[in-house]
Amino acid sequence: MLKRNIIANYLGQGWTALMGIVFIPLYIQYIGIEAYGLIGFFAILQAWMTMLDLGMTPTLNREIARYKAGAISIESILDLLRSMEWICAGIALLIISIIWFASPLLANSWLKVEKLPINTVIQAIVVMGFVVATRLWEEIYRGAIRGMQQQVWLNGMQAILATLRWAGVLAVLVWVSPTVQAFFIWQGVISIISIIIYARKTYQWLPDSTRYGQFSLHAIKDVGRFAGGMAVITLLALLLTQIDKLLLSGLLSLEQFGYYALAGVVAGGLAQLITPMNAAIYPKFTELVTHQDEAALIKTYHDACQLMSAVIIPPALILAAFSNPVLLLWTGNHTLTTAVAPILSLLVLGTLFNGFMNVPYMLQLAYGWTGYAIRVNLVAVAIIIPAILWVVPKYGAIGAAWIWITLNAAYVLVGVHFMYRRLLPEQKWRWYRESIAKPLLSGAVFAFGLAFIMPVAHERLEAAFVVLAASIFVSTSVLMIIPSIRKRIMRFFNPVLR
Template identity: 35%
Template sequence: MSLRNNIIANYLSQIYVTTIGIIVVPFYIMHMGAEVYGLIGFFVLMQSWLTLMDLGLTPTVVRETARFKGGNLTALYFRQVVRALSIVFWTLAVVGGSALYFLADTIATSWLNIESLAPDVVVFALKVMAITVALRWLSGVFRGIIQGCERLVWLSYFNVVLATFRSVGVIAVMNIWGFTPNIFFTYQLIITILEAVILWSTSRSLLPHIDKDIETIGWSLKPVKSVLKFALTIAFTASIWLLITQTDKMVLSGILSLSEYGYFSLAVLVASGIMIISGPVSNAVLPRMTNLFALNKHSEMLEIYRNSTQLVAIIACSAAITLAFFADHLLYAWTGDEQIVQHVTPILRLYVIGNGLLAITSFPYYLQYAKGNLRYHLNGNLVMAGALIPSLIFASSNYGAIGAGYVWCAINFMFLFFWVAYVHSKIEPGLHVKWLLNDVLVIFIPAAVTGYLLNLFDLQLQSRITSFAILVLCGSLIIIISTIFSSLVRNYFVSIFNQRFG
């Protein structure tokens, strides 16, 4: 499967998954209330924090699978590595899920600020969350094998079907049995079980065949030692990264009431679409860049690196700029609820700007990942965490969600313009200026100027249809301007022209 098809399939599925997940939120709030949606937001937070147990295992599965496909590992050794990693996955899933399950009462009574929900309802929801989160995390090893084999088109179709059942199917089920937290979280658990079974079956079919009469996989953990350094480096950086991206959410979950946290979760959900947009690129690029580096094709690897940067700059930055200037129109067209617009718009604007910057600053990690050396990524995360976490705790505690948003924007801005330059100078001397000017700023600046000029028209909220039209028109214009200034797109059309008329 070509890299282009993998990226396209990933983008289409992620756009669908993100869109369907966002579209159904007003139905949740309308039928269950902002407080229950705050509980759903806490569910998402728990999934993020449970990835602390990953210990770098999922990225390691992807990388080892890509190395096997590239001819760097034998079939037997690869099967032994997968078996050993699976043992660790199962063990940690049981430990983490059990811990969250037995802490449900404490979380419900001592951490969450419940307003009208019955405590026993919240405890039941938290216990079901614990099982669901553990199973979804466990599926990471199966997804890793599929992703490393570059079966991303199949995975994209699967994600679309799964998102439909998870987001839309639950509404149909609750319409029959009631719009309650118990029904919602029980349904999510059932879908998660089906997800794990299907991913397990598919990943098994992709594993290489070995002659069991001659070769034995065994149950030893020794194969993990060969990838331990790489896995632990990713694990530590992932832990720091989790602290960087989730500290504000954890702190605010204990400060805000569940209903206020619901509005905050709504803003974060929409803003997360910016990072989700860059996800398909990384899913497709990481195994391909790793394979090219293993084959000593350095120039081809850098070409993919720079082209994928432009692709993310066009789409992610254009989306961030559009939402930063027209967040109120998006929220009103989507929900038709002026109270949601009032509560969510200021937070959303800050988080989409921060996430737009973050989507670009993630790229040096891809380069380091392909080379198998994450030292600078580790150091960068430590520096960022040292500056961000105390600032977020202070700002969140004193100024709530708005304070956290301002800190998030400021730190990501400084990280892009200072730390990324340092990393590029160390791992690819001479790359940074060309990368920043020709692959990022030449696309970002015209789009930002376009958004600013459109915002000068001071377009007021009128009707949901009008707001939707304004959002589509302005967003389309911003992304068109971004595309025009991209050398990647220009070269693509020139090549098509030469093929047809040259």
């Protein structure tokens, strides 16, 4: 089931990421780069509002995985789910109300609007509040479905809804109204449809019980410590990953912020390759930890770490070393390419280091150990936020991107040592050697070496050739040096080894 879920997650998330990225140049064509800056601001709001999830989604995921392993009863799950639904409804109303009342202040005082009418910006922000609230609610049900390990269905449905969300909104912009308000209204419509579908399927998959679920303070109290830890981790992670964007949205013009947001979206496409692995391995790790099967846990852990590296290192190095031809191929716009490429190269390397830490983080959560991540992130916040406040006003977007790399490299080079003192202590150097050092060094030599010797692309056809050729060489060099991936490739081409 784990392999099937991982494959389904990558196919589903890959399609979702493609839908979220491929149409962006057309959005900019119809609504302009300044209006696209509002979409970037929406992404910031959505990220910050995830702290109001209060750890409910990962907690529900973990508790349903524990129920599947026989550790708790169906009545407890039903009560927990119903309790979280009521809490989420209250939070959604709070989000909508706060953003409604704050929209004039945000439009007039925070965002540096130059061309768009202020009323247009205010209306767009109001609709953003509704969309953010609904997206938070639908995530609760997605967490429940992941805990059931029904990820094949989930990814298929997410792919369908992503197509409606991102391709559908292009149709709205072309044939109905080429405005940023129409963009966000369509997002809200799709989110409502998503909530209905996910909620119905969640309850269909839960076994019959002698009673319906009900709001229960006892159910909340039972998971309060883990959920509280997850809420604190989420808050600290937001401070570390979103404070740069928040500051830039107020310090830069909306147009300039649009360029940074565009680079962030492309780098975020790499992050879309990380979350499918997390979604599949988290419930599996939880199941193995519950059964105290350490041998299977170690094997699954290293397989997951190596697969993560195989998936994220090649595209990250291609985006970092060949940011100019990639952006030119995608947008066909030399102005956008010149403005965005330097920022993209840095952001994507930081995201790569962040990806290395995700499987170890899922292991921590499977053991219910949230305290470590809280302590590490507290130290990081104490260092990074003052650094951002000093660097961003002086160096702008490039300075913020360098801080993103420094933060995530420090996690990999320093923070992970303390985790391995408590969890799987004998596996640390194997992780460094097989999942990071060898594939990263091999891929980097090919990627940056090719970037140095290959001709500069001036047209889309030239850019396509450069990106394709580099991708083949870099991917091959990375995949063939990762032990578990190399063995699978050899078995595929040599039937005797099967």
